[in-house]
Amino acid sequence: MTTQIIHILGLGSMGLGMAKSLLRAGHEVYGFDTNSDRLAEFRAAGGAALTRESPAAQALVCVVLNADQTRGALFGDAGWASGLVAGGTIISCATVAPDFAAEMQEIAHERGLTYLDAPISGGAIKAAEGKLSIMASGTQAAFDGAAPALAAMAETLHRLGETAGPGSAMKAVNQLLAGVHIAAMGEALAFATSQGLDLARVLDVIGVSAGTSWMFENRAPHVIEADYTPRSTIDIWPKDLGIVTDIAGESGLELPLTQAALGQYRAASAAGMGAMDDAAITRHITARAGLKLPGDA
Numbered sequence: 001m002t003t004q005i006i007h008i009l010g011l012g013s014m015g016l017g018m019a020k021s022l023l024r025a026g027h028e029v030y031g032f033d034t035n036s037d038r039l040a041e042f043r044a045a046g047g048a049a050l051t052r053e054s055p056a057a058q059a060l061v062c063v064v065l066n067a068d069q070t071r072g073a074l075f076g077d078a079g080w081a082s083g084l085v086a087g088g089t090i091i092s093c094a095t096v097a098p099d100f101a102a103e104m105q106e107i108a109h110e111r112g113l114t115y116l117d118a119p120i121s122g123g124a125i126k127a128a129e130g131k132l133s134i135m136a137s138g139t140q141a142a143f144d145g146a147a148p149a150l151a152a153m154a155e156t157l158h159r160l161g162e163t164a165g166p167g168s169a170m171k172a173v174n175q176l177l178a179g180v181h182i183a184a185m186g187e188a189l190a191f192a193t194s195q196g197l198d199l200a201r202v203l204d205v206i207g208v209s210a211g212t213s214w215m216f217e218n219r220a221p222h223v224i225e226a227d228y229t230p231r232s233t234i235d236i237w238p239k240d241l242g243i244v245t246d247i248a249g250e251s252g253l254e255l256p257l258t259q260a261a262l263g264q265y266r267a268a269s270a271a272g273m274g275a276m277d278d279a280a281i282t283r284h285i286t287a288r289a290g291l292k293l294p295g296d297a
Contacts, residue, residue, distance in 0.1 A: 002148045003027050004058040007050050007083055009073045011038040013231050014093075014120060015063035017127030018153050020045050022061075024130065025152035030054045032080065056085045059149045063120075066239055067096040075107055089114045089145030093134075095175060095240050097247060098165035105138065105164035114142035117164035118150075119171030121178075123218065124231050131155035135174070137167035172247055175240040176258055181215035182237070183261035186281035188216070189223055193291045199224045222279035226295025234281065235274035237265035 003026045008019045011033035022029045023046045030050040031042045039049060048054070060080060064073050070092060074081045081090060090108055092101065092115065101117040108115035116138040126132050134154040136143070139162060150157055160166040188211075192202045203220045206212050222228060241262040248255050268274070268284035276283075286293050 004148050005055050006030070006059045006061060006149055007054070007057040007080060008032070008061040008063065009050075009080055010063035010065075011035070011042050012063070013124040014127045015061075016042060017124055017129075018061065018063060018093075018120075018132070019047055020128055021130035022149060022152045023047055025148075027148070027152065028055075030057070050080070050083075052083075054083065056083055057088060058085055059089045059091060059146055060084055061091045061093065061149060061153075063093045065236075066094055067100045070094050070096060070100075070104065074104065081108070081111065081113060084113055086112050087114065087141075087145070089116060089142055091116045091118045091146045091149060093118050093120045095119055095171050095243065096168050097243050098168045098172075101137075101164040101168040114139060114145050115164055116142040116146045117167035118146070119167055119174075120153075121171070121174055122155075126155070127153075129155075134158065135160055135167045135170040137161035138164055169247070172240075172244050176244045176255070178215055179237045179241045179244075179265070180257055180261045181213045182219055182278050183264050183281055185213070185216045185219050186264070186279075186285050189220060189282045189293075190285040190289065190291060193286055193293060194289065199294065219277075219279040222277055223282045224294055226293070228277040228280045228283075230275060230277045232278050233274065234265055234268050234276055234278050237278060238262065238269060241265065 005028045006022055008031045011031050016038055019029055019031050019042055029047045031047050032050040033039050062073055064070055105115040116136055118134050118136040120132045120134050122132040130152055132154045133156045135158045137160040160170055207217050241258055244258055268281055273280050273284055
């Protein structure tokens with residue numbers, strides 16, 4: 001198996017798991033995060049802090065939050081793309097608009113680098129297991145340069161095109177469904193609460209019935225256990241569903257269900273829940289009706 005020197009930017013719930021998967025596969029990994037606790041956990045797992053003195057990398061994995069952070073982290077005044085070898089590969093994993101991904105590819109090519117538009121899905125557990133689903137598009141050279149890192153991080157690699165953009169478009173489809181499903185989960189649990197149903201039994205029954213979804217089965221336990229430790233936050237969804245509705249608007253496409261879910265997340269964020277786990281959308285919905293969830297006083 002080919003091993004590489006790999007730089008990774010962003011050691012949050014997804015990036016840290018991905019970094020550990022890269023280490024487990026034998027790569028020499030240097031990581032950067034503004035959060036010292038995350039960096040300490042990464043170093044405890046065998047990684048090293050990324051500095052300007054770190055050896056040049058064959059691949060750079062960028063797992064930051066959004067387009068602005070991606071641009072800054074890669075090509076800003078202190079951009080880390082300069083730490084790649086000539087012909088090195090950027091693997092960009094943030095949820096962004098397809099046009100933005102195409103723009104980043106163009107800048108990378110101007111600097112003699114390759115760029116893989118590579119949004120991720122699967123959650124923190126699969127990130128830590130090296131079993132993500134990665135929706136990737138880019139040149140053959142980008143896929144070749146990214147191959148050792150992708151093998152360590154992904155269970156399923158979807159090749160979606162020969163230029164950046166289609167990977168991000170596919171991630172937008174995924175985020176539309178995921179965001180709407182989480183909002184629907186919140187409404188379903190709120191409705192069940194209003195009917196006096198035990199939420200653990202709701203999970204048991206719906207989990208083997210036609211109304212279930214992966215998001216329902218994954219997020220409902222957070223509500224039942226009153227555990228809103230953020231794995232994926234409320235504030236992610238105004239960004240991601242905002243990207244979806246912006247893209248749709250450019251095509252003259254109306255998405256009323258997506259717009260409704262987007263409104264729920266924006267309201268929950270405005271109510272002070274933005275940094276909470278996105279399962280807390282349930283708390284936002286029940287609070288307006290005066291209903292009590294597990295853990296509520």
